[in-house]
Amino acid sequence: MLKIQEIREIIKLIDQSSIQKFTFESDGGKIKLEKSSGETLTVVSDAPLAAPAPQAVPQVAAPVAAPAAPAPAETPAQASAPVEVAEDASLHKITSPMVGTYYQASSPDAAPYVKKGDKVTAESIVCIVEAMKLFNEIESEVSGEIVEVLVQDGQLVEYGQPLFLVKEN
Template sequence: MLKIQEIREIIKLIDQSSINEFSFDQDGTKIKMKKQLQEVETVVRNSVAPAVETIQAQPVTQSAPVAQPVVEAVKQEEKVEASADTSNLHKITSPMVGTFYAASSPDVGNYVEVGSKVTNETVVCIVEAMKLFNEIEAEVKGEIVEILVQNGQLVEYGQPLFLVKPE
C-alpha cells in the first residue's frame, strides 16, 4: 500500500509533466490519474481492503506548467530567427547540456543584462551540469543585445544564450 506522501509526490510529478493519463498497479493497489482541464484527479483502489479512497487535487489557477515552457521555447526560437536576419550579431552558445543561471547566486545581481558591455573574458552566465558550475565567457567584445533564455532553464549543447553586437 502506498503512503499518502508517496501519492502526493506522484500527483505533483504528473501535474508538472506533459503526461495526460497515468496508471499504476502493484500488489492489489491501483492508481489511475487523468488530467482534465488543468485538474488532476486521482483514484486509489486497494483490492485487499474494500475501501476506496479518492483524492481530488486543487484546481490549477494558471496555465498547464508544461505548455508554458513549450510556448516560451517557440518564442525564443522565433526571436533567434528574427535576430538572425541581422548577420552582424554574435551568438554566445551553450558549450554543454545543463541548467542556465544568470547569476552566481539568487541574492546577487545577474552577470550581464541587455545593454551590458562585455569583453572576451567577461563571464556572462553559469551552466550547471552534474553539480559542476561552469562559467561561460563572452569570447567576443561588444554589447549584449538580447538574452535568449530564462534563469533556471535547461539548455542544450549549442543552444544560443545571448546575442552580442560586436565592436
C-alpha cells in the first residue's frame, strides 16, 4: 500500500491536472480519486479486491474538499495567539492529508510523538490520523523545531487542516 506522502502527492497532481478520475490498485488495496464540482473524493480500501463493492465503498468513502479553505482559515484563528498568526509566513505548516481523528501518540499511555519545542527531521513521525479504522502515521516534511501544536488529542481534523507549525532549520 502507498505511504501517506505518496497519496498526498497523487492528490496534488490530480488537483493540478485535468484528470477527472484516477484509480490505483495494489496489494489488495485500492485508491480511487474523482473530481466533481470543485471537490476531490478519495476512497481508500484495504479490503481484498474480490470483496463486493457495495460493502466496501460505503464503509470507506470520505468526501475530501480539495480547496479546504474554510477549515484551515478557522483553525489557526481558534488555536493560535494573534502573534503566531503574524509569524505564519515564516513557519511551515504540517497539514492533515485526510479527514480523520488526530492522535498525538501511538496509544493512550504512550508519550506523544512530538510536542512544542521538539526538534524534527524530514520524515519524522509527528502524529497519527485515524481514518476509516486505519491508523496513518503522519511524517514531517521538513526539518526544524515544533513551534505550535494546533490540534488536541482525539480532535477530528479535515483534509488540509494545519496540525503543527514548524520553524525550519
